[in-house]
Amino acid sequence: QEFLDKYTHGFDKYREYVMGEEDGIPKTPEWAEKICGVKASIIEDLAREYATTKPAALEDCQGPARSAMGGQYNRGAITLTAMTGNIGKPGGSACGGLHGIPYGHMFRGIMIPPGRNTAWPKGKSLRGNINPRDRLDTRVHVNKIFDAILKGKAGGYPADVKFAWFAVCDFVNQIGNANKSAEAMSREDLFTVVPELWLTPTAQYADIVLPVTGFSARSDLTRPWPSGPYFGHMNKAIEPIGECKDDIQIAEDLAERLGIKNFKREELLEQYLKNPQLAPMKGILDKYDDINDKWLRLLSVMAQDVREHVKDYDKYKKEGVHRVELKEPYIAFKKNIDDFENNPFPTPSGKIEIYSDQIASWDNPICPPIAKYIPTWENRDDPLTEKYPLQLISPHPRQRVHSELYKIEWLMEAIPHRMWINPADAAPRGIRNGDMCLTFNDRGTVAIEAFVTKRIMTGVVCIYEGAWYNPDENGIDRGACANTLTKDVMSEGGAAALKTCLVQVKLEKGGT
Template identity: 30%
Template sequence: MSTNTHAVSRRSFLKTTGALGALAAAAGGAASADAMFGTAPVAFADGQETTTWGHCAINCPGRCSLRFHVKDDEVVWVDTFTSKDAGFDDLQPRACLRGRTYRRWLAHPDRLSYPMKRVGKRGEGKFERISWDEAIDTAASKLKEVIDTYGNEAVFVPYATGVSASTSRPFNRMLNLVGGYLNFYNSYSTAQISCITPYMYGNKQAGGSTLSAAEDAELILIFGSSPTETRQGGLTTHYDWVRLREKTNAKIYIIDPRMNDSVMGHSETWLPINPGTDAAFVAGVAHYLIENDMVDLDFLHTYCVGYDEETMPEAYKGMNMSYYDYIMGLGYDMVEKTPSWASKITGIPAETIEKIAREIGTTKPLYVNQGWGPQRRSNGEWTAWAIMALPCLVGQIGLPGTSNGTREAIQSCSLGKLSAGENPVKKSIPCFLFTDAIDHGPEMTAKNAGVKGGDKLEVGIKYMINYAGNCLTNQHSDINKAHDILADESKCEFILGIDTVMCDSLKYCDIILPDLFRFEQVSQIATGSDHGYMITGQPCTSPKFERKTAYEMASMMAEKLGVKEEFTEGKTEEEWIREIYEGTREKNPALPTWEEAVEQGVYVEKKAPFISMEKFRADPVANALDTPSGKIEIFSEKLLQFTEGWELQDGDTLKGMSTLPPLPVYIPEWYGVESTTDEFPLVLTGFHYRGRIHSSWGFIEDLKEVNPQEAWINPLDAQERGIEQGDTIRVKNQFGIIELLAKVTSRVVPGTVAVSQGAWHMADMYSDPERVDRGGSINTLTTQRPSPLSKGNPQHTNICQVEKVSA
C-alpha cells in the first residue's frame, strides 16, 4: 500500500478543501465542515495518519479522486487532488461536495455489514442475518433451479449504475460460464439519443466536439444541459463549462424549462422553453432560415441526405417526404412550421425565435450542444434528432468552433475491462422494460417491445442479480406498478441484491450481500472530459465486519456452480486489474508503470480540443460515415424500413401516420404541454440535483439538509393554489402521489413543475391505501410506457396537479 505521512493542521485543512464557510451558510448553518467531511483534531495532533488514493465509482463521468486519511484503521477525513499533487494548477480532478462526504456513507449506521435473508413481504424491508455459506448456497441453488426449469433466458442482470471500475461486473462473467442470461440494451439516461444518432450520423464519427472546441465559437446554443449540476468535480464537464465561460467571447443561449445553475450569473443567456418542445423550436428556426435563404445548400447537397427533393433517396422522390417539405407544410401533417406556429407550442415569442434564427444564420462558428434531458421524453428520439439537424442547416459541422448537435465529447485515458466472456443467450430487451419481462415476458416481441436476437421472449424473468442498483423501484418509472410486479413472488421467483446500504430496491431482494466500496479494495478507473485522467486506488482500511468484494462473491457462487477455475483463471482481483492495465499500456506506452500508477494515485493527460466530424467535413468520400448512404441522413430510409409493421400506440407518431417518422419532426408528448387536462393541468419535468447522482447519496442526512427535496413551481401557479415558499405540497397524477417542499421561483416556466430525480422513495406500500411517497421521488409519478423507437425511459414526460398540504 502506498502511504504518505502528513502533519495537517485544522487551519490548513479548511484552507485546502475550499469554500466551506459558503457551504455552511448555504445550509443555514446546519451543516458545518466538521459534520460534512470529518475533523478529529486529536487524530491529527501526532501527525501519524496514513493516506491512500481511491476514486468515486458512481455513474458520473467525473469519477473523481479521493484521498483518505486513516488513523487506527478508520477514515478520519477525506480530501482530494490539488495542484501541488500534479505540479500544475489548471487540471485538477478534485472531488465535488458529494465525494468529499464519503466518510458519512462509509461509516453510516445503515451500512450493510452481514448477509441477510428476507423474512417479510417484498418491499417491507424485513430481514434477518444469515451466514455467508447459507447466503451463497441459497443464491446458487435458486439460480440452478431456475436455469433447469426455465432456461437461461429467465435470468437477468438489471441496469445499474452504482459502481464503475475496471472489474465492476463480475456477475456477468460468472453467469456466462453457466449458460448466460437475458441481455439488455440502452440505458435509463441516454436511450433515445443513443438510438437515433446512428441513423443520422452512423457510429464512427457520431460524438460531439469537446467544450474546449467551443472556445473558437461566436455563438453557442446549449439545449437542456447543466454541467454544474449533473457533472460536478474538478476535471469533468463542470470544469470545462466554467473554463469556457471565462475564456469565450461568444454569445451563449441555454434553452431549458429551468434557469438551471449553469445559467446563474449570466441570466441573459437563459431562453425559457416549455418542456418537450425543443423540436418545435428548431422547426420554427428552420422555417425562418429557409424562407430567408440562410441555409447552407452547398453543405446540405454535398454532405446530407433528405433535406430537399434533390437529396432524397430515389425510392422516395416525388412524395413530399423531405425535411424541407415537412418544415414548409408540403408533406406529412401539412402544417407550415412558422415561428408563430412554434411560439404557440414552445412559449417562446415568435419575434425571439426569428431573432435567434437570424443569429444562427449569420454567426459563425456556431457550436450546438444538447444534454440528455431533452431526449429523455416520449418524443425524445425526434427531439435529439432535430437539435442535431440545426447545425447541418447552416453547415456548421466539422469546422473549428463547431459541433454536431450531440453532447460534448469525453476524452479519457481508456482502460480495459474484466472480460465477461461470450453470452450464450443472444436475446436482449430494452433495459427499461424489465418489469414487463417479469410480468408478461412471453407477450413481448420484436414488433411491440423491441426484443432483439429473436422474434419474441419465450419466458419471463424469474431470477435477477441486482448489483449496485436502485432501478428495481426508486429509479424505475411508476414505482407503484413496479412494486405490484416485484411483490408477486410467482413472477420473479428470486432476487439477489448486493449493495452498501438498504436502498428501496434492496427491500425487494430475497438475499442481500454486503458490498465493499471500490476504495476499500484495489481498484482502478479512467475517465475524463476535455482531458483524460486515471486513478489507481488501494484499500483505505481493512474490510470491516463481513463485507466482501463483488469479485469474491461471484467467485463463491462460481465455486458452488462448479466453474470457479474458469471464472478466476487462478487470479485474484488485483492480478486481474494489473493484467488489464498492462494490456492498456501496450496500446498507450506513455502511461506510467503499474508501480508508478499506484504510487502516483492520480495520473492526468493533457489533450487537445476535439472537433467532431472534422475528417468527414474535409473529405466526405474518403471518410464516409457508416450510414447506408455514407452521408448525414436527415431522412432515414433505414429507420422507415426497420420499424415497418411495428405495433404503435396513440401518440407515438404524427397524426395520420401509421409509421414512425423518418425525419427530425416535432411529435406532441402523450403527457405534455399540448395534452394537459382539467384534472392534471400542469406539466411535470425532472432534473438532476447537486445533492445526489441519481439516488446515490440520497440518504446522507447532511447532504439532504443542504439540498432539500423541493418542487419548483412558478409564482403564478403557486399563487393560484395558495402555495408559499417552504410549504409542504402534494404533487399527484394518475400514477401516484408525492409530498415535498415547495420552491416558489420564477426560475421555472409557468405551467411547469420541476422535481429533481433520485430522492429516496418513502411510502408504506402495504398499509397506506394511497401509497403517499413522502420522500418525494419523481418516479412515483412517471409513466412506465416507453418511448416508441428506442423503448427508452421517458422520465420527463408527465402531467400533474399540485395542492398545499393542510397543517
C-alpha cells in the same frame, strides 16, 4: 448549401417539411410559439444569431432526449449543425453534449471475459440495424424490467422471470413507475438478491441482501463519463467492513457452489496468460502477490487506449490519474469533412443522414425518417391535462449523484428536497412556500414541501430525481421519489421516457 450537398443525405425532404410543402403547415416562428410558448421574435433572433455566428457549437445533451419524443429533439439538433456547416470544424459541434471523444471512453474498456455475454439468448442478427424494438425479442428494455416481471411471456416478454439479481443500481428507485416496481418486487413467486452497502429502496424489497464493498474498499481502473483525455486509478483506502465482499468475490463464491470451473480470478488469469499476445506479461505479474493488482496491470495492457498512453503503470497507480496530452483539440468528424472521399461517414449512405432510409422502411408514424415535431402522450395538449394540468420535470440534483449521497444529512440540509412551483400555479391551490403538498397522478402520489418561486415557468413543477422511494401505509411516497410519478415506457428512439409526465398538486391537508 454546398456543405449540405456534399456531406448530407436527404435535406430536401427536411426542407419540404419545414416549408410546409409536405403537410401544408409552414414551420414558422409563429407556429413554434404556439407550441413552446417562446415568443416568435426570440425564436427568430436566436435562429439568425446561431446561423450567422461562425463557428457555433450547439450542445444538445440528454435531458429532453429522455422524453416521449426525445429522439426528434436530438435529430433536430444534428440537422441544425449540418445546416449551418458546423460539423467537423474547430469551435463547431456535432451535438452530443457529453462529448464522446475517443479518449478514455467508458464503453471502450475491457470486459472479463471479453466479447458477447455467452449467457444471453441468441436472436436474429442486428448488425447495422438501429431499430431499438428489434432488440427486444431476447431482451427487456431497462424501463420495462418490472413490467416484464409482472407480465412475463403472456405480456409479450421473452421470459417468465422467477429470479432476479439487482446489482450496481437502485432499480426500484431509478426507473419509471416506482409503485409498479415495488409491486413486482413483492411477488411471492419472484426470488431476488441484491448486493448492497446501503438499505436502498431496491434492497428493502430483496429476499437476500448481500453486504458488498464500497469503492473505498477496492482498487480499480476508472474512466471518465463518458469520455475525456485521462484515465483514473482508484486505490483501495480501507479494508472491507464486516462481512462485505466485492462483487467479483461474491460471484466466485457462488460459482464454486454451482460447480462452475475456471471462474476464480487466479484460474481466469492462468487461462488468459495462455494467449500468446498476453503470455509475456506472466513474468511481470509473477512479481506481485495480490491477485487484484495482477488483474489491473493486465487490464491496463489489454485496453488499447490505456496501453497506448500509460507507459509507467506504477506512477499511474500512485498518482491516481494519467492525463493524455493532446497535440491539438479533438474535433469530431474532422477527417470526414477534410477528406470525405477517403473517409465517408459510418452510415448506410456514407453521409450525415438528415433523412434515414432505414427509418423510413419501418413505416412508423411516430418515428419519422426526418426530425419532426410530433405531439406526445402527457404533453400540454393531451386531454389528460383536464385531470393533471401540470408538467413534471425531474432534473439531476446538485446535492446527489442520482440516488447516491441521499442519506448525507448535511447535504439535504443545505439543499432540501422540495417541489418547485410558480406562484401563479401555487396561489389558486392555496399553496404557500414551505407547505406540504401532495403531487399525484394515476401512477402514484408523493408528499413534498413546496418551494414557490418565479424561477420556474407556469404550468410546470420540478421534483429532482434520486430521492428515495418510501411509501407509507396509505401508499403515499414520503420520500418523494420523482419516479413514483413517471411512466415506465421507452421512446421510439429507445430512451427511458421519464421526462414526459403530467401531475396535479394540492395541499396535503385541506387541499382540493
